[in-house]
Amino acid sequence: MPRVSCRESILAAAETVVIEAGAAHLTLEAVAERAGLSKGGLIYHFPTKESLLEAMVARMAERFEQERERVRRQLGDRNASDLVVEILTLQGYSRDHHRLSAALLAVVANKPELIGGTRAELRKRFHRRLTSRGDFNPCAVLFFAALGLHFHDLLNLSLLSRKQRGELYRHLVNEARKEVESP
C-alpha cells in the first residue's frame, strides 16, 4: 500500500523550506520536520539529498506540463499559438503553483549541474516555439517578458500589484496573438 501522498507531502514541505528559509537551509532534517516525520523516514523515501532535488525538479516539470495542457484545453486548441500557450502557462503557473519554482532555486543553489536536463528541455521548446510563426525578436520579447515576470515573482521582488500583473499578462497575450496572426 504505497502512500503516494507521502512523497508528495515531503516535496511540498521541501518547497516550503526553500521559500521560507532560503535554498541554503534546505536540509534533510528541516524537510523532515516540516513534513512531520523523522529523518529516517525521509531517508527511506529519498535515500540521498540529490534524489530529493531530482524529484523536486521532476515534479516542477510535470506540473508545468499539466498547466500547459490545461491552458491548451481551455483555449479550445484551435488557433492557439505555442507562444500564447506558453505565456498563459507562465501566468497560471505563477499564480497557482508559484511555490513549485522553488525547486529551481533549490537545485541551482545545491547542485547546479542537475539543471542540465531542464535546460535542454526548455531550450528545445523555446526554439520550436519562436521559430514557428512570427518574427523572432518580437516573439522573443514577449516570451522573455513573461519569463522575467515569473522569475521576478519567484525572487519576491514584487514590483507590480496583483492587478497590474494581471493586466500585463493580458497585454502580453494580446500582443502575442497580434504578432502570430498577422504576418
Place this chain on the structure above:
Amino acid sequence: MPRVSCRESILAAAETVVIEAGAAHLTLEAVAERAGLSKGGLIYHFPTKESLLEAMVARMAERFEQERERVRRQLGDRNASDLVVEILTLQGYSRDHHRLSAALLAVVANKPELIGGTRAELRKRFHRRLTSRGDFNPCAVLFFAALGLHFHDLLNLSLLSRKQRGELYRHLVNEARKEVESP
C-alpha cells in the same frame, strides 16, 4: 594601510564560489581558500557571514549604478529615457558583470530577508522609470523582457546564442525609443 584590493578580491572569490558550486556551498572556508587567505584573515575583513552577504549586494548595487552612469554618459544624456538606460545597463551588466548577480542568488539562498533594501531601491526606480513617459504596459513589457533575459543568463539557461542576445537587446532599445518618443 587599508588594502582595498583585499576586500575586493574576497568578494570576487565569493562570487566565484557561488557560480561554480552553487549558493548553498558559499561557506567562509570555501571563500577564504578561493581568495587565497586563511579563514582567520577572512573573518578579519568580514566578521560574520551576514556581513559578507551584505557587502556582496552592496557591491552589486554599486557596480550597477556605475554601469548606469557609463551608459548615460555614452548616450550623451540628451534624449535618453530612463527605460532605454535601464535596458542598456542590464545588457552591459549581463555581458561584463554577469558574475555580480551571483550576490543576488547568494542572498536569496542564505538570508532572504536581506534583499529588502534592494527590493525597495529597485521598486522606486522601476516606478519612476515606467510612469514617466509612454504607456505603462508596453514599457513594462520591454523592462521585464530585459530583466527576464538577465535572470535567464544568471540561471544559466542559455536559450540564446551570443549573437541572438545582442540582437534582441538592440531590438528592445529600438522599441523603447519608439515607445517613449512618439506618444
Place this chain on the structure above:
DNA sequence: GATACTGTACCGTCCGGTCGGTACAGTCAG
C-alpha cells in the same frame, strides 16, 4: 610601538548519511 593584517588552534553545532531496530500488514505452509 601602534595599526593592519594573517595564521593556527579550537569550540559547539549542524549536516548528510548509516544502521539497528520496531510496527504492522499480508501470505502461506502445516
Place this chain on the structure above:
DNA sequence: CTGACTGTACCGACCGGACGGTACAGTATC
C-alpha cells in the same frame, strides 16, 4: 487457526566531517 516469514514504512541514535564563529599569537609596515 497458527506460526514462520516477507516487505513496507518508519523511527531515533549515532558517526565523521563541515560549518560559523572565537581567541589569540605572530608579522610586517609605518
